[in-house]
Amino acid sequence: SQKIEQNSEALNIQEGKTATLTCNYTNYSPAYLQWYRQDPGRGPVFLLLIRENEKEKRKERLKVTFDTTLKQSLFHITASQPADSATYLCALSQGYSTLTFGKGTMLLVSP
């Protein structure tokens, strides 16, 4: 089965810097990779989806890369703000299979 690794340690950065979160996976290469944001006690909120044939996807201050050779996705938030503080989840799918979620990485942006 697919195993997803996200850094379990919280990432602490200063406001204005770029936050980079990592999602590594083992076994098969997913057809789709998604990133979600989850605040404490809330459900996840969809951010970005990237397909296996796409190298990069952007949305405002967010950027996702997908390297199927390294079996890794990087999630970047540029010009980070304290409001960006949350847990970010990576989720993978082979297409018609269900999504498999990682444990997430907590991001803390200090003013």
Added chain:
Amino acid sequence: GAVVSQHPSWVICKSGTSVKIECRSLDFQATTMFWYRQFPKQSLMLMATSNEGSKATYEQGVEKDKFLINHASLTLSTLTVTSAHPEDSSFYICSARDQAGGAGNQPQHFGDGTRLSIL
């Protein structure tokens, strides 16, 4: 758009009680809804996939008689935890897709979850 409402947000009840959780898509029709369970600092674990008008598909290890799922309409799915015990205490979250197609090529829209505490 694509709002999913989950109710209740918090339940505390005695062991042996059955608890029903509702998941509604407010502004779209959800042909497929998903039910997840999440323990603190753990990933979302898929419990079952619910398709409107048909029986839910449960993941391995999830007791279908324990966790009853009904998806009677395109906007409502319910999860009933029957005869709940303390080990069933967890954060239950539903999600829905608003388009047909494979599970991974569309975003999922999540409810805000239900915190279930069994005493």
